[in-house]
Amino acid sequence: MEMETLQKEMIAAMKARDKVRKDAISGLVSAAKKVAIDEGCRDDIKEELVNRVILKELKTVKEQIDSCPESRPDLKEEYQARYDIYQEFAPAMMSAEEVEKFITEKFADVLASKNKGMIMKNVMPELKGKADGKVINQVVAKLCQ
Structure with missing residues (x-):
């Protein structure tokens, strides 16, 4: 996801007076800018960085949904709305079949x-942010049998 696209979506939400959507996207923009500043690339925010931030925020809000007490349906609803909005911007993850194909082609040796352990050490940096770690682990375990 390009930073400019995220900002345009936030402006569109502001114009539509959609406070929930605007707040959620604003949170993503802020988090991306903060990480960019921390990494020293404030002026040139790469798509990879934005995707990494979106995935991190998605994971955080999922944990909030899971840990929200049943006595607070209002909070759970707010977290779910934010999760759904983040999901729109999250990069598509590779399926188990795609991960297996990638590993067998690129890491045959x-x-x-x-x-x-050696396979995971080589594969994980290549697939970080492109596939779920659990899926990678399952595929590697299957291929090692």
């Missing part, structure tokens, strides 16, 4: 060792 490491895969031949059947050493799960």
